[in-house]
Amino acid sequence: MSPVRPAPPRVALVSEHASPLADLGGPDAGGQNVYVAQLADHLALRGHDVTVYTRRDARDLPLEVTTAGGVKVVHVPAGPAMRVPKDELLPCMPEFGSFLANRWRAAPPDVVHAHFWMSGTAALAGARGLGIPVVQTYHALGTVKKRHQGSEDTSPPRRLAIEAAIGRACRRVLATCADEVAELIAMGVDRDRVSVVPCGVDPRHFAPVADIARAAAGPRRLLAVGRLVRRKGFDRAIAALAAVPDAELLIAGGPEADLLFAEPEAERLRKVAEEHSVADRVTLLGAVAHDRMPRLMSGADLVLSLPDYEPFGIVPIEAMACRTPVVATAVGGHLDTVVDGVTGALVPPADDPSHLAQVIVALLDDPERLARYGRAGRERVLAHYSWDRVADGVARVYSAVRASASLSGAVR
Structure with a gap:
């Protein structure tokens, strides 16, 4: 008899404003979209069952799409079906979290990875009481934004307090650089619950173009x-x-x-x-x-x-x-x-x-x-900084939090 193969880990990526399917270059479409798309694809290549939850921001979007790489993208009905600036999305998060809770009660993922602070509020609400570990990546911290933009910062007034609460409530914070770790500690996040895995780049796409020849006399x-x-x-x-x-x-x-x-x-x-x-x-x-x-x-x-x-x-x-x-x-x-x-x-x-x-x-x-x-x-x-290395690092964090959750039985 052939040995029973374990089911692939079920991973839910929550990215409320940054869809992996979005065209880049818009006011709220950039590095986070790339990160979520690449991470999802590379986790799927490793055999993970990956679902990305992002807000439905157009009326013609189907509820669910499966990409060529086998990643499911769910367009969550939360707020108006139109583009809304990300700094105005906080009132939509309770509806987003309720949608996740209904989905996850029926079919809980093994781990949830929230991207951006508002995604963290929705992910924690959706996972509450289900024993699902939540990993948080902020991508940008309100403390840093406020320090540099001052009165020009358009973030909701409660952002800093909510970010700190998320850092205390989630199973692990996944920072992208050492500088962010210092910010997190200053926010009150326990250093022992912070892992560092950088963002990545595709070195097959971003590679030297050999046939470029520039005139020596040119500028x-x-x-x-x-x-x-x-x-x-x-x-x-x-x-x-x-x-x-x-x-x-x-x-x-x-x-x-x-x-x-x-x-x-x-x-x-x-x-x-x-x-x-x-x-x-x-x-x-x-x-x-x-x-x-x-x-x-x-x-x-x-x-x-x-x-x-x-x-x-x-x-x-x-x-x-x-x-x-x-x-x-x-x-x-x-x-x-x-x-x-x-x-x-x-x-x-x-x-x-x-x-x-x-x-x-x-x-x-x-x-x-x-x-x-x-x-x-x-x-x-x-x-x-290849996406392969990034995905390896993230997958190790997922394995660690799953093992920790099963040992402690904590609802987080």
């Missing part, structure tokens, strides 16, 4: 990538460009190129470029398709990632995977991913443009160092 190329929001520091890159001769700056992100005229941040950046007399050397590309990004990154001499703060920061590891060195602000996940003097350079977030320009020029004037940093960056990504 050196700097590239910055991200949503067109003030905190990303694109203005910092533009100001530094004024003291970087024979260089151009490309900025990828925001709406499609033909819609940039209506984008307030794009207009502000154009004015910054005019003020620094570099408008002829700055190009706003608008949205760049995912499949074009490796070529764009491979064609740059340096990628600049200069946000005021960054919970993790996916752009540096995408650039490093393409063998392109990075100049990044020493914040958040950059402190883990970019090794100063090895894969690129770290600069203070409040760095003045002249010093930033000196760092850039010193790198551009040293092709051998650029090449060495590029090789080291690619090696670092392969060693630490």
